[in-house]
Amino acid sequence: MKVEALLFGGVAVFFGGTAALYGAWSGDPTGTAALIVAFGMAALVSFFCAVQYARRGRRPQDRREAEVTDAAGPLEFFPPHSLWPIVTALGFSVAATGVVYGLWLFLIGLGVLARGVLGLVFQYANRGVERED
Template sequence: MKTETLIFAVLFVFLLVTGAIYAVLTHFAEFGGGIPLVLVAGLALMIATYLWLTGRRVGSRPEDRPHAHIYEGAGEQGFFSPWSWWPVFLGAACAVTFLALAIAFWILPIGAAFGAIGLIGWVFEYSRGDYSH
């Protein structure tokens, strides 16, 4: 994960410098440019830190070695629920929540409730019923 870590670290530095330059050039009068750039730089730093820590824990992958073969990356990549409808439900909850931000705030609790139900359903999907372990 060295390449991914480097990409997000460079993105962090670029956004931080760009945000600082933007804030100085606008004399700190415009809050719609410099502050969001610095905040997105913080997000890039969080992702870079996560990838760096995960790369130290997991070790070298075939993608990290320049002379690795394709067959080294074959096999199981993780578990993905093939027939789950909960991500669609969560997407609809996000749509309702953003609709509340655009139209009326009284819709926000409805979207939050749908989101909580969808998240709980997705997390505990395999804990009950026919597919429980």
């Protein structure tokens, strides 16, 4: 993940520099905002890849002497079934509708969306932790 972090870091630097130059020379707030958002997204992916590299170290794909069997086995835990993606989608839909129809509906949607995201994040927070009863 180190190579990916450096790659997206370079993209983020490019978009950041482009946003600064474009904003100073053109005075166009729309294009500048779009470039700033692109910078933020690239920086976020770069940060994620850097954190994953720091946590897990080098992957078999990063080593030249690695064999194909080094990468065998389960990659990650994926939940078999969950209702939280549906709650998250419903919350986003209500919040997006609230942008059109009013603040009250947007706030309700934002609450449902926040609950859905928290449910997704903490659904298996205690997975692998031994309980002492």
